[in-house]
Amino acid sequence: MPKKNKLTTPDWIREGFDSEADYNKAKGINKDKKKTKSFKIKECPKCKSKDVSVVLEGSGEGTGWLCKKCGWKGEDVNERELNEDEFMKYLDEKGEKVA
């Protein structure tokens, strides 16, 4: 019968800190570090509209993009990186609910 492992003592206790928070502070660990998320969105290279959608070409060989605004169709869609704020704004403009 294998012995049950004893629970490991957390580092902050073993190193004599009063709390995990103190330990993290001393070690420079910041658990609340804000992550900056970035979102990639597609944009029509012709009219800069973001109202583009993927279209599957007949053969299924490649994906193309279709701009619903100006009717542009192609593969060289513009890609833009947005930060979270910009992305929220973008969703707002699109009228989509953020899940």
Ligand SMILES: [Zn+2]
């Ligand atoms: Zn367009």
